[in-house]
Amino acid sequence: xxxKYRPALPLVLFIITTASIPMALADNxxxxxxxxxxxxxxxxxxxxxxxxxHNQLEVITVTGTREAATIxxxxxxxxxxxxxxxxxxxxxxxADLLNRIPGVNVNQLxxxxxxTSAAIRQPITTxxxxxxxxxGVPTRxxxxxxxxxxxxxxxxxxxxxxxTKGPGSALYGSDAIGGVINVITNAPITSDTTQLxxxxxxxxxxxxxxxxxxxxxxxxxxxRLDVIDDIGWRKNxxxxxxxxxxxxQTDATGFNVNTVYSGTWLDMxxxxxxxxxxxxxxxxxxxxNLIGYRDVxxxxxxxxxxxxxxxxxxxxxxxxxxxxxxxxxxxxxxxGRVRNGTLDSKDAHINDSGDDSxxxxxKYKQNIVGLQNAxxxxxxxxxxxxxxxxxxxxxxxxxDTGNYWLAYRPAGLIYDYKTNFTSASPxxxxxxxxxxxxxxxxxxxxxxxxxxxxxxLTTDLTxxxxxxxxxxDISLNxxxxxxxxxxxxxxxxxxxxxxxxxxxxxxxSQLFRAGSTVDSTHLDPVKANSYETGLxxxxxxxxxxxxxxxxxxxxDDIISITDETGARRNVNAGNTTHKGVExxxxxxxxxxxxxxxxxxxxxxxxxxxxDGKIDYSGKTxxxxxxxxxxxxxxxxxxxxxxxxxxxEWIHQGQNYIDQANLLTYDGYDLLNLRASYQVTIETQxxxxxxxxxxxxxxxxxxSFGAVNAPIASYTPGKPRTLNAGIKIxx
Numbered sequence: 074x075x076x077k078y079r080p081a082l083p084l085v086l087f088i089i090t091t092a093s094i095p096m097a098l099a100d101n102x103x104x105x106x107x108x109x110x111x112x113x114x115x116x117x118x119x120x121x122x123x124x125x126x127h128n129q130l131e132v133i134t135v136t137g138t139r140e141a142a143t144i145x146x147x148x149x150x151x152x153x154x155x156x157x158x159x160x161x162x163x164x165x166x167x168a169d170l171l172n173r174i175p176g177v178n179v180n181q182l183x184x185x186x187x188x189t190s191a192a193i194r195q196p197i198t199t200x201x202x203x204x205x206x207x208x209g210v211p212t213r214x215x216x217x218x219x220x221x222x223x224x225x226x227x228x229x230x231x232x233x234x235x236x237t238k239g240p241g242s243a244l245y246g247s248d249a250i251g252g253v254i255n256v257i258t259n260a261p262i263t264s265d266t267t268q269l270x271x272x273x274x275x276x277x278x279x280x281x282x283x284x285x286x287x288x289x290x291x292x293x294x295x296x297r298l299d300v301i302d303d304i305g306w307r308k309n310x311x312x313x314x315x316x317x318x319x320x321x322q323t324d325a326t327g328f329n330v331n332t333v334y335s336g337t338w339l340d341m342x343x344x345x346x347x348x349x350x351x352x353x354x355x356x357x358x359x360x361x362n363l364i365g366y367r368d369v370x371x372x373x374x375x376x377x378x379x380x381x382x383x384x385x386x387x388x389x390x391x392x393x394x395x396x397x398x399x400x401x402x403x404x405x406x407x408x409g410r411v412r413n414g415t416l417d418s419k420d421a422h423i424n425d426s427g428d429d430s431x432x433x434x435x436k437y438k439q440n441i442v443g444l445q446n447a448x449x450x451x452x453x454x455x456x457x458x459x460x461x462x463x464x465x466x467x468x469x470x471x472x473d474t475g476n477y478w479l480a481y482r483p484a485g486l487i488y489d490y491k492t493n494f495t496s497a498s499p500x501x502x503x504x505x506x507x508x509x510x511x512x513x514x515x516x517x518x519x520x521x522x523x524x525x526x527x528x529x530l531t532t533d534l535t536x537x538x539x540x541x542x543x544x545x546d547i548s549l550n551x552x553x554x555x556x557x558x559x560x561x562x563x564x565x566x567x568x569x570x571x572x573x574x575x576x577x578x579x580x581x582s583q584l585f586r587a588g589s590t591v592d593s594t595h596l597d598p599v600k601a602n603s604y605e606t607g608l609x610x611x612x613x614x615x616x617x618x619x620x621x622x623x624x625x626x627x628x629d630d631i632i633s634i635t636d637e638t639g640a641r642r643n644v645n646a647g648n649t650t651h652k653g654v655e656x657x658x659x660x661x662x663x664x665x666x667x668x669x670x671x672x673x674x675x676x677x678x679x680x681x682x683x684d685g686k687i688d689y690s691g692k693t694x695x696x697x698x699x700x701x702x703x704x705x706x707x708x709x710x711x712x713x714x715x716x717x718x719x720x721e722w723i724h725q726g727q728n729y730i731d732q733a734n735l736l737t738y739d740g741y742d743l744l745n746l747r748a749s750y751q752v753t754i755e756t757q758x759x760x761x762x763x764x765x766x767x768x769x770x771x772x773x774x775x776s777f778g779a780v781n782a783p784i785a786s787y788t789p790g791k792p793r794t795l796n797a798g799i800k801i802x803x
Contacts, residue, residue, distance in 0.1 A: 125614040126661050128565060136235040136255040138502060138514075139209060139244055140438055140450060146504075148514055148557025148569040149241075150607055150621040150655060152177060154234040156260070161717065161749070163272070163761060163798060165280075165301075167223040171254070172723070175619065175671040176238045176655035178701045179223070180772055184307045184345030185791040187224040187314060188367075190773065193252035194239055194603075194625060194651055196677045196697035197728075197773065201577050202599075204241060204249040208259045208333060210375045210392050210434065214458035215247035216494040216524065216581045217396065217428040223254070225337045225371035225396070227316040230284060230297040232260035238655065239603045239623060240575025242553035243516040246454065246498050250575035250601045250627065258318050259333045259377070262286045262293035267803040274796030277304045286320075293322040306791055308360035309344025325378075332376040339369035346403050347775055347786030357769065357789035364478045365403040371396050385439030394430035394458075399423065401467070408476045409469030419538055420588070421467050422487055428460035446512075447505030454498040460581060464488040486530060487539045492581050493525035512559040522549040522578055526585050526594070538589045545594050547584065551576050566610035575601040583631055583643060590633055590642040597645045601627040615661040625651045632684060648681040649694065669705040679732075687780050689732045696774065698740060700726035714751035716759075721745040731776035731783040738787075741770035757800040767793035 130145030137147035144151055152174030164170045167189060168179040180197055182188030190199050201218035204211060205226070212222050219225070228234065234256050241249035270282040279302045286295040297318040304311040319334040346361030375392035402424060407417040436452035464487040471479035498521065504514035524547040532543040557571035579596035587593035605623035612618065630647030653675030660668040677694040702724040709717040723743040730736035744766050749759035764770075772790035776783040 126611065126617050126659055128611055129617045129619070129659075130565070130567060130610055134235055135209065135257070136206070136237050136241075136253060138450065138504070139436060139452075144609070145561070145567055146446075146512060146559065148512075148559050148571045149573075150176065150238045150605065150619070150623075152236045152238070152657075156232050159229070159231055159233065161719075162747070163270075163759060163796075164229050165278075165761075165796065167228045170228065170234060171236065172701075172703050173669065173671055173705065174236050175657035176621070176653070176673050177236055177252075177671075178673070178698070178725070181790070182221075182345075182773060182788070183341070183343055184310055184772065184789055185303075185305060185794075186310060186341060186343065186345050187312060187339060188221045189223045190220055191251070192696075192698070192701075193236070194623060194653065194675070195251040196694040198696065201248050201580055202250040204245055204247075204253045206245075206253060206255040207335060207373060208257055208331075208375060208377070209255060210373070210390060211245070212371075212373065213394065213396060214428060214430050214456055214460075214494055215496075215522075215578055216458060216492060217426070217460050218248060218580050219396075219398065221369075223256075224314070224339060225369065226256045227258065227297060227299055227318050227335065227337065228256055230282060230299055230316075230318065231256050231258055233257045238621070239571075239605060239625065240553075240555075240573040240601055242575040243518045243555035243573060244500055244502060246496070246518060246520050246553070247522075247551075247576060247578045247598070250577055250599070258297070258335065259320055259322075259331050262288050262295050262320065262322055264288050268800055269803070270798055270800045272796055272798035275794045276306045277302075278794075278796060279303070280798075291323060293320075295320040305342075305345065306794070307345050307358050307789075309342045309363055309365070310360070312339065312341035314339045314341075328378040328380045330376060330378050332374075334372075334374050336372040337369065338371075339367065341367045341369075343367050343400070343403050345788065347773075347788045350785060350787065353771070353787040353789055354769070357792075360477065361788070362403050362406055362477050364481060365401045365406075367398070367400040369398055385437055388434070388436045388438075390434040390436075392430070392432055392434075394428075394432075396429075397427040399425045406478055409478050409481075418469065421469075421481075423465045423467060423483070424462070425465070426460065426462040428458050428492075430456060430458040432456035432458075441503075441505065445506040445508075447503075449501065449503040451501045452499070454496070454500075456494070456496045456498075458494040460492045460494065462488055462490055462492070462581070462586065464586070488541065488586055489529040490541075490585055491527040491529070492585065493527075494523070494581075496520060496522045510561050512561070514555075514557045516555045518553045520549075520551045520553070520576075520578075522551075523547065524549075524581075524584065528585075534591060540587050540589065540591060540593075542585060542587065542592075542594050547594060549578055549598060551578075551598050562610075566608075568606070568608045570606040571604070573603045573605075575603065579631060579643075587643060593643045596631055596643060597629055599627065599630050599645070601625055616658065618658045619656065621655045623651075623653055623655075626680075627651065630682075632682065646681070646683065647679075650678045650680050652676050665708055665710050667705075667707045667709075669703075669707070671703040672700070673702070674700045682732075684732065687733070692732060692734050693729050695729045695731055695734075695776070698726045698728040700724070713749070716749040716751050716757065717747075719747040721747070728774070730774045730785050731780075733780055733783065735781075736776055736783055736785045738771060738774045738785075741768065741790075743768060743770065743790075755802045758798070759800070760795065760797045763794045763796075764790070764792055 171179045178192040180190045199220035205222040237253040241253040267285040272280040283298040299316040301314045316337045321332045343365035344360035372395045378389040405420040409418045441447035467481040500518035502516040555573040559569045561567045576598040603625040607621035609619035628648045629645035632647040658670045677697040682689045704722045707719045725740045746762040771787040778784040
């Protein structure tokens with residue numbers, strides 16, 4: 074179904090703009106708008122290099138072992154997005170970039186808002202099963218996980234992005250079950266550059282980006298700014314977002330020092346929530362609510378000190394973090410009215426929370442004499458974080474007869490507490506070649522974690538939906554092993570197999586904001602065991618590929634049950650199985666034409682899962698598409714002077730909406746188009762057309778109501794949207 078209210082003008086503009094490029098080039102041949110001759114020389118060099126694909130086994134990753142290593146020497150499935158890809162895509166959301174990686178499906182939440190959920194070896198979820206890093210440092214303490222962590226990072230101006238799929242707990246600790254996403258912003262500064270990008274588009278989209286760097290003899294400096302203002306295509310869905318990175322690289326007392334400050338501030342209205350089937354089909358612009366908002370402040374400072382010792386290499390990385398988040402919990406609003414004799418919004422609230430962290434990472438690497446290409450890495454991660462949480466109950470005060478809130482008033486505190494979190498986590502990793510074909514690795518991490526909870530309100534375990542535990546201290550300990558083996562057929566092809574264990578600790582909210590549950594402070598970590606095998610490499614100089622098969626069993630998941638007294642409590646009683654195939658390919662069809670494919674097929678099953686008194690064992694997880702694909706055809710002819718055309722097809726398959734598997738969503742197919750043209754050596758213009766066919770699609774689905782008669786809710790994704798920009802280099 075098409076959005077009938079969206080005009081076809083953006084598509085016409087896209088065609089006119091791209092069609093005009095050959096005409097401009099023809100004018101140039103007749104002497105109009107001359108382009109410097111050195112552009113042609115640079116493009117000839119680039120095109121000559123594009124006659125072959127670089128061997129993906131030689132791509133460098135820093136996430137798999139916390140040290141620079143080639144993918145060919147890493148027994149894990151890792152996707153790397155280069156600086157060139159980041160620059161080409163001009164992403165408006167992290168999903169625009171990350172979904173090019175096989176096995177990765179990041180969802181844009183809020184109908185083109187800045188929120189995120191993700192599906193990496195898991196269903197599409199907001200649960201704490203992914204670890205988000207910036208330059209190898211977690212963006213948050215695991216106690217205070219935020220599924221929207223990517224909107225706190227300047228992904229659009231990153232040097233590169235790496236995704237390790239599957240557990241990474243042996244090196245990184247809690248949350249690294251589905252995958253580890255590492256946004257790299259501190260690549261070596263090697264030249265003096267300044268670039269200004271100005272971008273505008275539909276729905277009053279405005280963005281300005283500034284990137285500048287200076288490579289001095291003693292000090293190398295860089296700054297990146299990203300400023301966005303957008304009114305949104307749905308009502309009550311506008312936002313402003315400002316991000317900044319400041320980088321200082323220098324040498325001091327024998328150390329190479331790489332210091333990064335990152336900050337993001339986001340002011341967002343959250344009317345982009347779910348709609349009924351009728352509204353979704355007939356009026357998708359309608360606001361999901363009229364009072365929702367989200368106010369975010371996130372800042373980080375880290376400094377990596379690296380030195381070469383006589384026996385090995387030492388890296389010290391102290392860091393500071395500050396996060397603050399205030400929002401209205403729109404999913405708890407309902408109508409705010411009495412329905413069937415019961416108020417349907419007893420949990421409507423404003424959440425105001427923040428956390429501050431002080432920590433350091435200490436890492437030492439040493440080569441092993443007598444073994445071939447062998448080394449070991451040992452280190453310890455230390456973290457101290459302090460968080461505060463206030464939740465204020467709100468009541469609807471408007472007299473409108475509709476279902477959506479127009480006004481509200483605070484009606485007292487539900488929660489008010491402070492949490493101290495400490496962790497000390499030593500780890501060890503070793504790897505070596507056995508001979509010219511075989512390479513093995515092993516690793517082990519131990520996490521010692523402590524919570525200190527200070528309740529500022531009265532202890533209340535009788536409130537039916539807002540129970541508050543008494544002050545308490547909690548201690549958790551966990552070992553995370555891994556083992557991998559690689560077989561090298563030759564320099565262009567290898568296979569690997571790996572076992573990796575992952576876990577996540579119960580978060581601050583699960584322990585101390587238990588809602589209707591009793592005795593939530595005795596939860597254990599959720600655990601996962603993953604087994605995978607993969608084949609990757611180059612078939613020839615024009616085709617590279619990767620195929621990975623995995624299975625993962627997750628146990629002791631945290632679910633809510635009703636005990637014999639009728640009280641509800643959180644327990645470690647959920648077991649699930651996750652299986653899938655991930656495949657990727659790059660095919661250089663001609664020197665100017667490249668085909669990229671990312672395909673995933675998976676299945677996510679409740680093995681043992683009882684929610685209340687309902688047993689869902691054997692059912693498929695909701696929000697778990699059976700397949701998703703990303704296919705890109707790029708054309709980079711010489712007459713674009715380094716520019717390119719790209720057509721991108723995005724497919725998401727069918728998924729169940731509810732746990733009982735009574736409701737389904739058929740999925741969607743979208744077409745995105747991109748084009749860029751290098752006007753001069755200093756100036757590039759580009760256009761991006763999203764959802765070119767203007768299809769109606771749901772970026773997410775959910776259900777509510779009775780288990781045997783659930784009601785589906787659909788959050789519509791953005792209609793056809795055109796953005797255009799200009800990049801100017803000084």
